[in-house]
Amino acid sequence: MVNTNKKTVITYFDEVINTHKLNRMEEFFLPDYIWHQMNGTDVRRSQDSSHISALRWLFAAIPDVHYTVDQIIAEGDMVSLNTIVTGTAKSEMFGLPAAQKKVRFKQMFFFRLANGKITEEWEVVDLDGMKAQLVKQ
Numbered sequence: 040m041v042n043t044n045k046k047t048v049i050t051y052f053d054e055v056i057n058t059h060k061l062n063r064m065e066e067f068f069l070p071d072y073i074w075h076q077m078n079g080t081d082v083r084r085s086q087d088s089s090h091i092s093a094l095r096w097l098f099a100a101i102p103d104v105h106y107t108v109d110q111i112i113a114e115g116d117m118v119s120l121n122t123i124v125t126g127t128a129k130s131e132m133f134g135l136p137a138a139q140k141k142v143r144f145k146q147m148f149f150f151r152l153a154n155g156k157i158t159e160e161w162e163v164v165d166l167d168g169m170k171a172q173l174v175k176q
Contacts (some may be wrong), residue, residue: 041113044152048118051157052106059098061091068157075161090160101126101142109145118150128173133166144169 051067054060074082074090082089097104104126112119124146128138144165151159 041115043155044116044118044150045111045113047152047155047157048120048148048150049108049111052108052120052122056094057105061094064091069153072157073159075159077163100128100130100132102129103127106146116152118152120148120150122146122148132173133170138173140173142169142172144172 047067055063055067068084070084072084074084076082076089084090101124104124107123107125108120109123110121122145123143125141125143128140128142132138145168146165147163149161150157
């Protein structure tokens with residue numbers, strides 16, 4: 040189960056996030072998964088499409104965004120990843136003007152899986168590291 044869960048999460052990043060194929064989200068997430076946002080808000084996918092909206096925003100802000108799995112650990116029904124995110128910031132991000140700059144930052148994810156699909160997701164983004172690159176001269 041642990042290796043299957045790892046493979047599911049890696050495939051999600053490779054085939055959905057890195058290719059911007061949001062129409063494939065249902066292949067990887069249970070219909071009522073919970074997205075635990077960094078601001079402390081918990082969103083059930085069946086009630087709210089903010090997760091997909093957030094990904095669309097990311098793809099617009101960094102059109103060439105690419106996630107590389109730096110580390111992955113799995114135990115039981117949990118998978119955690121440390122990723123390196125790269126791309127070119129093309130539009131306004133986090134209140135900063137469009138920078139047209141390359142960015143590289145870390146993002147950590149924690150996923151709980153059930154029946155081969157993601158049922159919960161937590162994430163932490165290195166916003167300070169990203170912002171420092173966008174305002175850097």
